[in-house]
Amino acid sequence: MKLRFISAAILSLFMAATTFAQMGDKDKRPSPPATTKLTLNKLNVTIDYSQPSVKGREIFGDLVPYGKVWRTGANEATTITFNQAATVNGQKVEAGTYALFTIPGKDKWTVILNSDAKQWGAYKYKDDKNVATFEVKPTEHAMTEMMTFTADGEGNIMLDWATTRVSFTVK
Numbered sequence: 001m002k003l004r005f006i007s008a009a010i011l012s013l014f015m016a017a018t019t020f021a022q023m024g025d026k027d028k029r030p031s032p033p034a035t036t037k038l039t040l041n042k043l044n045v046t047i048d049y050s051q052p053s054v055k056g057r058e059i060f061g062d063l064v065p066y067g068k069v070w071r072t073g074a075n076e077a078t079t080i081t082f083n084q085a086a087t088v089n090g091q092k093v094e095a096g097t098y099a100l101f102t103i104p105g106k107d108k109w110t111v112i113l114n115s116d117a118k119q120w121g122a123y124k125y126k127d128d129k130n131v132a133t134f135e136v137k138p139t140e141h142a143m144t145e146m147m148t149f150t151a152d153g154e155g156n157i158m159l160d161w162a163t164t165r166v167s168f169t170v171k
């Protein structure tokens with residue numbers, strides 16, 4: 001009887017460890033990881049995020065509610081890293097890695113760089129850790145199934161998802 005109990009316990013632990021390992025495999029997530037990089041002179045900017053898909057859903061105002069802090073992606077909070085001090089939409093930011101949150105709105109979005117970069121989603125977001133906050137205007141854009149960040153050689157960073165684009169500038 002004890003042997004059967006011990007065998008069942010070992011099997012349960014093995015299955016739990018296997019499930020946990022699979023959950024940790026970022027490449028197999030429904031919202032896969034992605035990275036966007038921007039280089040301007042000696043400034044290197046890296047955005048690490050997970051790409052949720054539209055999948056026929058209404059995104060902004062529904063899946064992603066208006067007026068609430070959003071991790072700007074899926075899974076872990078999206079991060080933005082600067083190898084040296086930079087100016088983001090006119091605000092000075094020191095070198096480092098920051099969580100990139102947004103508060104979507106129908107007519108304006110708030111973009112937030114927060115010093116607590118290592119968090120899952122926005123569940124532990126605290127506004128007293130914000131290092132930069134600014135507003136941008138969303139615009140209509142061609143349908144983009146998977147949320148995507150892109151950057152151009154002028155320092156513009158664009159976030160496209162569904163039929164919405166928001167952008168900001170890094171210098």
